[in-house]
Amino acid sequence: MSLAERDLNVLWHPYTQMKTMDLPVVISKGKGAWLYDEEGNAYLDGISSWWVNSHGHAHPHIAEKVAEQVKKLEHVIFAGFTHPGAVELAERLVGKLPDNQRHIFYSDNGSTAVEVALKMAIQYWDNKGSQRNTIISFENAYHGDTFGAMSVSGRGAFIKPFESMLFDVVFIEPPSAGKEEASLEQLREVLSTKGDSIAGFIYEPLVQGAAGMMMHTVHGLEQLILECQRNEILCIADEVMTGFGRTGKFFASDHLSIRPDIVCMSKGITGGTMALGATSCSSAIYEAFLSDDKSKTLFHGHSYTGNPVACAAANASMDLFDEDATWANIKRIVERHEQFAEKLQSLDGIENIRQVGTILAFDLQTGEETSYFNQDRDRIYKFFMDKKILLRPLGNVIYILPPLCITDSELDLIYNAIEALIGELNG
Numbered sequence: 001m002s003l004a005e006r007d008l009n010v011l012w013h014p015y016t017q018m019k020t021m022d023l024p025v026v027i028s029k030g031k032g033a034w035l036y037d038e039e040g041n042a043y044l045d046g047i048s049s050w051w052v053n054s055h056g057h058a059h060p061h062i063a064e065k066v067a068e069q070v071k072k073l074e075h076v077i078f079a080g081f082t083h084p085g086a087v088e089l090a091e092r093l094v095g096k097l098p099d100n101q102r103h104i105f106y107s108d109n110g111s112t113a114v115e116v117a118l119k120m121a122i123q124y125w126d127n128k129g130s131q132r133n134t135i136i137s138f139e140n141a142y143h144g145d146t147f148g149a150m151s152v153s154g155r156g157a158f159i160k161p162f163e164s165m166l167f168d169v170v171f172i173e174p175p176s177a178g179k180e181e182a183s184l185e186q187l188r189e190v191l192s193t194k195g196d197s198i199a200g201f202i203y204e205p206l207v208q209g210a211a212g213m214m215m216h217t218v219h220g221l222e223q224l225i226l227e228c229q230r231n232e233i234l235c236i237a238d239e240v241m242t243g244f245g246r247t248g249k250f251f252a253s254d255h256l257s258i259r260p261d262i263v264c265m266s267k268g269i270t271g272g273t274m275a276l277g278a279t280s281c282s283s284a285i286y287e288a289f290l291s292d293d294k295s296k297t298l299f300h301g302h303s304y305t306g307n308p309v310a311c312a313a314a315n316a317s318m319d320l321f322d323e324d325a326t327w328a329n330i331k332r333i334v335e336r337h338e339q340f341a342e343k344l345q346s347l348d349g350i351e352n353i354r355q356v357g358t359i360l361a362f363d364l365q366t367g368e369e370t371s372y373f374n375q376d377r378d379r380i381y382k383f384f385m386d387k388k389i390l391l392r393p394l395g396n397v398i399y400i401l402p403p404l405c406i407t408d409s410e411l412d413l414i415y416n417a418i419e420a421l422i423g424e425l426n427g
């Protein structure tokens with residue numbers, strides 16, 4: 001039996017209908033923006049392996065720091081104990097986050113970072129003697145796959161079997177270009193009717209990734225946050241996908257003139273090397289949990305909270321973010337995307353060309369509604385895989401979200417493949 005066959009014998013893959021799944025591609029190593037299979041085929045990773053990879057695969061600096069750490073200390077309980085890497089990383093994150101963010105709570109992944117944020121927001125009010133337990137979220141939001149995170153996510157097909165078990169959330173339209181006032185109006189309506197019961201507002205700043213790289217405006221989002229702040233609603237920025245240089249700044253929140261109360265981080269936090277989540281908060285939130293009354297404690301934690309190896313990977317990734325070369329790369333990708341976006345404007349059969357930082361997306365006009373179940377999606381995925389390029393369309397949305405180390409000639413391979421696809425679809 002081949003390795004791929006042995007895989008299908010025992011494994012169950014994420015977001016995958018196992019009945020119709022093709023044999024998986026067996027990847028044995030990675031370098032830079034490339035993944036290599038056992039036969040030596042190279043695949044160009046145009047989506048940073050599900051939006052996690054920052055500096056390229058198997059980056060030598062991160063690898064070295066991880067190896068050093070794992071030989072020194074692999075793990076220690078994080079209640080009552082600490083270790084240098086956890087402290088250093090928290091200090092570095094606080095230094096990069098919007099300047100009201102003062103405290104870091106570690107967990108394992110993006111969904112848990114969101115769970116922690118929601119529990120912070122709800123218990124903040126409870127600790128203050130106020131029963132506020134409704135959250136405001138964007139339509140088509142995606143905040144993860146655990147129950148709390150599903151609750152604040154849009155009610156799409158993935159969530160259907162669990163819908164009756166999710167807590168109530170009020171959804172508002174995101175402030176996409178031209179919809180800013182309608183979005184603000186919806187928020188005002190919610191606040192005027194349910195204001196007293198609202199604990200917080202959670203949002204993916206500027207880009208709703210899983211929704212299909214849907215983008216909204218800085219000004220529109222600022223207006224919503226401002227309105228929430230006027231009404232003492234806690235604002236939770238889910239930066240799990242948008243953090244760590246992805247939008248051209250360190251955090252997407254850095255594009256805004258106002259600051260969130262809570263920030264969720266994961267994915268790029270370790271450069272895409274280890275699973276790690278982090279939730280930061282302002283002093284006001286942290287202080288609402290300080291009490292001689294033990295019931296006001298945030299009773300949340302995971303076995304691997306603050307794992308030293310994950311922290312070492314994150315610190316090594318932060319070293320790379322401290323280098324000018326990383327930001328020069330980001331700037332270059334942003335400019336190359338802008339040029340390609342201009343070229344796309346002249347092509348038929350596509351629409352809604354959009355970009356935030358290193359993320360470039362557009363829709364194929366397929367006559368069908370945007371959906372994960374879109375028929376063309378699998379065909380297009382295969383088209384790119386045949387060209388040894390990993391792009392994973394979201395329905396009829398094609399997007400590029402490359403490792404930040406990708407070179408100009410590697411970007412050209414992706415751009416050319418996209419042009420070839422459009423040519424074929426139009427032909």
Ligand SMILES: *Cc1c(COP(=O)(O)O)cnc(C)c1O
Pocket residue numbers: 109110111112114142143144145204209210238239240241242266267
């Ligand atoms: C991926 C993602 C999550 C969930 O992160 P996991 O590590 O997959 O649990 C949450 N929020 C956003 C915005 C994401 O893109």
